[in-house]
Structure formats: structure tokens, C-alpha cells
Amino acid sequence: QTGSANTNPSDSADDEYITNVSIGTPAQVLPLDFDTGSSDLWVFSSETPKSSASGHVTYSPSKSSTAKKLSGASWSITYGDHSSSSGDVYTDKVTVGGFSVSSQAVESATKVSTQFVQDTVISGLLGLGFDVGNTVKPRAQKTWFSNAANSLAQPLFTADLKHQQTGSYNFGFIDTTLAKGPIGYTPADGSEGYWGFTATGYSVGGAKLNRNSITGIADTGTTLLLLDDDVVNAYYNNVESAQYDDSQQGVVFDCSEDLPSFSFGVGGTTITIPGSLINLTPVSDGSSTCFGGLQSSADIGINIFGDVALKAALVVFDLGNERLGWAQK
Ligand SMILES: N#Cc1c(N)n[nH]c1N1CCCC1
Numbered sequence: 001q002t003g004s005a006n007t008n009p010s011d012s013a014d015d016e017y018i019t020n021v022s023i024g025t026p027a028q029v030l031p032l033d034f035d036t037g038s039s040d041l042w043v044f045s046s047e048t049p050k051s052s053a054s055g056h057v058t059y060s061p062s063k064s065s066t067a068k069k070l071s072g073a074s075w076s077i078t079y080g081d082h083s084s085s086s087g088d089v090y091t092d093k094v095t096v097g098g099f100s101v102s103s104q105a106v107e108s109a110t111k112v113s114t115q116f117v118q119d120t121v122i123s124g125l126l127g128l129g130f131d132v133g134n135t136v137k138p139r140a141q142k143t144w145f146s147n148a149a150n151s152l153a154q155p156l157f158t159a160d161l162k163h164q165q166t167g168s169y170n171f172g173f174i175d176t177t178l179a180k181g182p183i184g185y186t187p188a189d190g191s192e193g194y195w196g197f198t199a200t201g202y203s204v205g206g207a208k209l210n211r212n213s214i215t216g217i218a219d220t221g222t223t224l225l226l227l228d229d230d231v232v233n234a235y236y237n238n239v240e241s242a243q244y245d246d247s248q249q250g251v252v253f254d255c256s257e258d259l260p261s262f263s264f265g266v267g268g269t270t271i272t273i274p275g276s277l278i279n280l281t282p283v284s285d286g287s288s289t290c291f292g293g294l295q296s297s298a299d300i301g302i303n304i305f306g307d308v309a310l311k312a313a314l315v316v317f318d319l320g321n322e323r324l325g326w327a328q329k
Pocket of ligand 1: 033037038079082219221222304
């Protein structure tokens, strides 16, 4: 068995990607942010304060004949950007791309932070990280993918995110026609709950890859490519107008710049991010100053291959073999 779901950028900056998920009986369809960097499936619900839920599609367990309260269970999560949410837990049928998990932990939000209240295009997150990262207490719950894995044709999923176009999350199969190059596989470290891996080197503007390895995570829930300062500087030294903008909290440059590509080696293959994907968006509507898609990870303490990097590749999240596959597209 397999599943295939379309995913769409939330706005003109590809800030996040929205995927519809069916929860309960009859189906309640919620737009969720699929996040390989976390491991909770949580939603805005009938239990979310009305003022916070305004503008959001919500899940009502009382309207689902298959919903069951998970007695005594609670959850609370804080993300790296300091956004947070918490609440209680139900189990219900959850269908993604036509594949159903009959009893999935659906974490209902009784509290959500301002960032989520304001982000009305999503109704929550579907974590695709490792189960060790799940925040439900007293007993951690499995992710939707973890519950699905044994019934899928293969215990893997792929992410095909695109710039300003519809992409896909496929479950249980690899559609190699989505890629232009071979899939390079490398071991994945799930011990922290993330999909950790090591790139073997990098280069700017089509030069030969160096041998400076980069260890980081493949994270669909992060917009940017966040790397060490020495890598960021090596890149922007090639961008004449690049400067650090305190108010924007990042490197900006003239939108008219012809940006170099950024390449990294992984699993014996090379993934090249075209410069166009690194010109993320004007700092404000109509501005001729643009914000960089490559920024420093120094304040985070972990390198994050977020959507800017993922948009250049077909990425295979292979749980069965504890490995990540990257293919140029
Ligand atoms: N910060 C952060 C973060 C991350 N590294 N992966 N997913 C994240 N979020 C999902 C929703 C809010 C933040």
C-alpha cells in the first residue's frame, strides 16, 4: 500500500508547505505543516480558545464517531523559533494521501502561541520526525508515518518540495521520475528525533566540492538553509551587495544580484541549489532589497537543511534502512 499527497507553498516566499489531512468520521480536512523536524501531530480544535482559533480550520472530536479521548494524556511542545502549543490527546482515524491509520494520536491544542494564532493558513503540524521526539506524557505516541510504516509497501517517504508550485509527499514508494539525477544515500541519525546526516563537502558557484563536512538535519518545517558562519561567509563573499541587516536579522542583498549556486555532497552525489532559490523574497513588499535563503545557524547550534535546500532535491526519508537519500531535480 502507498499514499501520495500534494503539498503547496503557503505564500510567495515559500515560508511553509501546506498539506491537507483527513481526520475522523466523517472526515474533517485540516491543512497541516508536515515537519520532519518534529514528532507531534497537533491541531487547532474545538478545545482551542475561540480568540486563538479565529480564522483557523479546527478539529472537533465530538463530531467524529471514531474519536476516543486518550485518558490522562497531555502534550506540550516548544520549537526552535520559540513558538509553542500544548493540550490533551485523542485517537482517531487519520488519512494522508489516501492512506489511513485507524488509531492515530491527534494532539488537540488547548493553548497555542501567537505565531501559530497569526499563521491562519495552517491548522497544526504533522510531525515526520522519529518517535523519540514525541512530547505526549505519560506515554509518548507514534507519528502518523511510524504507525503507517509497517503497512506501507516500503517503510519510507519522499519529500518533493517546489518553489511556487505544487509538490508532493509520497509514502511507501519512490517516484524516481521526480528526480533528474541518481539518489545518493547516507546514514540517518534519528537519536535526537530529527533526520540527522552529514554532507561530505560544499562549493559555491559550481566550483569543485571541498572536503569540509557539514552535519545537520533535513527539516521540512524550516524555511531556510541554516549553516555555519564560515560557509555562509564563503557564499556571500561572492555577492557584491550582501550585508548583514540587523533589523532583518539576516543577510540581505540587492534583488537584482545574479546569485551563485550552492552545492553540497551527500551519499556520493552532489546537490546543487540554484542561486535563484537563494533569493528568497524582498524584505518587504516592493523593496529592491532581498532576504537570503542561506543564513547562519550560529544561534541555533545545529545546521538545518530546510526548504531552500529541499526544493533542489527529491529527498528519501528511509526509516527501514535508517538512511536519507538525496537526488538532484
Ligand atoms: N523553529 C523551528 C522548527 C524547526 N526547526 N522545524 N520545525 C519548526 N517549526 C515548526 C512550526 C514552528 C517551528
